[in-house]
Amino acid sequence: MFSADQRILITGASSGIGKAIALECVAQGATVLACARDVQRLEEARQASSAPDRWISLQRDFLEGMEEIPAWVRGIAQAHGKLWGLAHAAGEGVMDSLQGYDLASARRHFSLNFHTPCLLAQGFCDRRVGRKGGALLFIASAAAVYPEKGHLIYGAAKAALVAAAKSISQEVAPRGLRVHCLSPGIVDTPMEGRAEALMGPEYRQHQLQSYPLGFGRPEDVAHMAAFLLSEQAAWITGQNFVLDGGRY
Ligand SMILES: NC(=O)c1ccc[n+]([C@@H]2O[C@H](COP(=O)([O-])OP(=O)(O)OC[C@H]3O[C@@H](n4cnc5c(N)ncnc54)[C@H](OP(=O)(O)O)[C@@H]3O)[C@@H](O)[C@H]2O)c1
Structure with missing residues (x-):
């Protein structure tokens, strides 16, 4: 659970896993700063949330002006107050x-x-941005740990992120900040829908056979994400959690 002064910046909040994390954090009492490129989809998600007054939408394309990203985060803290958490779920798939x-x-x-x-x-x-006790959460992928054919770039980029998160966790622990990675297997989101459209109708059935509990729902990832962002996970840092319904 969170309080309204626990502000969490969430990227990819207009769709799929990031949207589910934002909705869950709002439902648990946090204020979310929800970020994506598509403001219309952000607004629809805000309206669907349990407390639209604790949902602030921010438009950003992370592939533009990348070098300004740290200053952009500082500006958010200046405008809205120091941040308790940051969850990065914006991403694209590639085969x-x-x-x-x-x-x-x-x-x-x-x-x-x-x-x-x-x-x-x-x-x-x-120091002007992240509050002591707060947490960073990165959505990586099971492909970071168990890359398969077709995951050359995607798996490598996510594996690099998992390694970086471990290193960052050790650097910032003395300041009371935590760092987590969540690595989902296949989750039913628009991204997964695009992969299925690309790979053909047999792809879904073939993959499903290797998931004892079936594919994940965005909410399955969001529940774990909210826990890791919360004070209840105060003694956890530097770990990468694979969520995959028993796949690996
Ligand atoms: N679905 C899965 O099976 C699965 C499995 C493992 C890991 N993941 C990871 O989970 C994360 C979320 O995936 P998802 O399945 O929820 O995908 P999704 O439904 O397609 O959502 C992707 C989100 O990222 C945002 N985004 C994409 N490019 C962006 C950019 N350049 N700048 C800012 N925002 C951008 C999109 O918003 P706009 O289009 O509005 O900008 C959208 O909100 C990704 O990192 C993905 O690699 C997914």
């Missing part, structure tokens, strides 16, 4: 291969899945 390795695609995915969360963390860990 790739060594044969089709594309440098522009690799740079894009490392920008969004690795450089952006590092720069967000740098902003959050500024």
Whole structure:
């Protein structure tokens, strides 16, 4: 549970996992600063939340003006007050291969899945921004730990994020800040829908067979995320939790 003065910046809040985390944090009493590119979808999510007055929508494309991200986070704290938490769920999927390795695609995915969360963390860990006791949460992927064919760039970028989170956790622990990674297997979101459209109708059935508890729902990730962001997880840091319905 949270109080209204526990402000949590959540990226990717217009869809899927990030939206579910934002809705759950609001339901548990926090104030969320919900970020994405599509303000219309953010507004719809705000209206659907249990307390729209504790939902502040912020528009940002993380692939533009990346070097300004730490200052942007500082500006949010100046405008709204110091932050308790930051959850980075903005991301894009990609299916790739060594044969089709594309440098522009690799740079894009490392920008969004690795450089952006590092720069967000740098902003959050500024003494003027992150509150003592608070937490950073990165949505990585089971592909970071168990990469399969087609996960060359995506799995590598998420694995780099998991490694960075461990290092950051040790750097900021003396300041009372925690750092977590959540690594989901397949979760039913629009991103997963796009992957299924690309891979064909057999893909979903084939993947489902290897998930003893079926695919995840965004809420399954959000419950764990809210716990890790909360004071109840005060003695947990530097860990990467795989959520996969028994897949691995
Ligand atoms: N779904 C899965 O099976 C699964 C499994 C493991 C890990 N994940 C990870 O979970 C995270 C969320 O995925 P999801 O499945 O919830 O996907 P989703 O439904 O497609 O949501 C992605 C979110 O990221 C935002 N976003 C994308 N590019 C952005 C950019 N350049 N700048 C700012 N915001 C951007 C999108 O908002 P706008 O379009 O409004 O900007 C949207 O809110 C991703 O990091 C993904 O890699 C997903």
